[in-house]
């Protein structure tokens with residue numbers, strides 16, 4: 001593989017003609033909303049993180065303007081440096097819960113994607129007060145402040161972790177009972193419920209995407225995620241310790257999430273407004289063992305040991321029929337693709353600094369959080 005394999009191609013051309021026509025009608029509707037401008041100007045809140053970097057790149061590739069509002073909780077500003085020279089990209093350091101920061105960021109924006117938060121069970125368990133401040137209070141303030149501004153679509157990224165622990169032979173669809181186990185997932189469920197409760201009282205159209213666990217290369221890598229972590233451990237020659245190898249999880253490549261968000265932005269509003277979608281793919285429901293087997297098929301000399309009873313009991317598979325039927329979304333990337341990318345990145349030396357800059361590469365501590373009160377610190381604003 002080489003780096004050209006990492007470029008996301010615009011893929012609406014593969015859709016049936018009738019669907020492409022509805023997308024054209026939707027583009028015309030949105031254009032009317034914004035003074036006959038065809039330009040979409042998307043604010044990605046939390047866009048400096050793992051998924052946000054891949055999304056920024058994918059939306060720019062589609063000819064959209066991108067602005068990122070992010071408080072750089074992990075001191076990971078270097079993740080956006082590659083975008084700053086792009087005239088269609090701008091960055092504001094700030095807090096989604098701070099009205100002034102958000103207002104600044106919303107200037108000229110047509111659509112919003114909310115990715116911001118303390119993400120993952122371990123970081124929210126380690127920093128429960130900060131998690132509450134961000135994932136509950138700041139998020140709610142942000143949602144409230146988005147209303148009444150003439151925005152078009154607002155995509156809230158949630159998680160399949162909301163389903164908790166499910167029997168092995170059951171697939172959770174969007175109506176399956178939510179049983180969040182962690183502080184992280186509990187906040188997501190609360191935020192989903194709040195957003196859905198606003199029906200009839202917002203001037204924007206929200207869509208909730210329950211993401212599977214992400215994998216694949218992006219400007220800010222996270223090696224606290226299973227596929228990425230397992231692959232790097234093995235590719236660096238370390239012994240891989242696998243807990244509860246039989247547990248199922250849905251996975252999805254970061255570039256597929258970008259494709260999906262593109263679909264929500266493109267597709268007719270009546271198909272996505274106040275809708276919830278599981279975001280993944282049947283072929284990417286995997287056990288940890290099947291991920292290890294794929295890694296071993298590439299690196300057979302790997303040292304792997306197995307243990308039972310980790311502190312993370314989550315086990316779930318999700319039904320992705322709705323996203324396939326309504327948004328024609330099927331993942332284009334497999335777990336094997338993600339493994340190959342990370343093995344490649346390790347081999348060509350792109351990941352040499354992981355041990356030295358651990359917070360850049362995973363959600364372990366919050367070195368940037370204390371610096372983020374924008375009333376006390378200068379706000380870095382780079383606007384094209």
Ligand SMILES: NC(=O)c1ccc[n+]([C@@H]2O[C@H](COP(=O)([O-])OP(=O)(O)OC[C@H]3O[C@@H](n4cnc5c(N)ncnc54)[C@H](O)[C@@H]3O)[C@@H](O)[C@H]2O)c1
Pocket residue numbers: 045046047048049050051052069070071072073074094095096097114115116117118119120134138157158159160210211212213214215220222225363
């Ligand atoms: N990565 C996954 O596997 C996965 C799976 C399911 C859902 N999700 C969801 O996708 C979204 C993005 O996840 P990610 O993996 O990119 O996480 P990430 O931790 O890499 O990114 C989150 C970003 O939010 C920023 N942020 C935190 N608080 C903020 C605030 N108050 N204002 C502005 N910015 C703030 C952080 O600085 C960071 O850049 C999250 O909402 C997460 O719950 C991710």
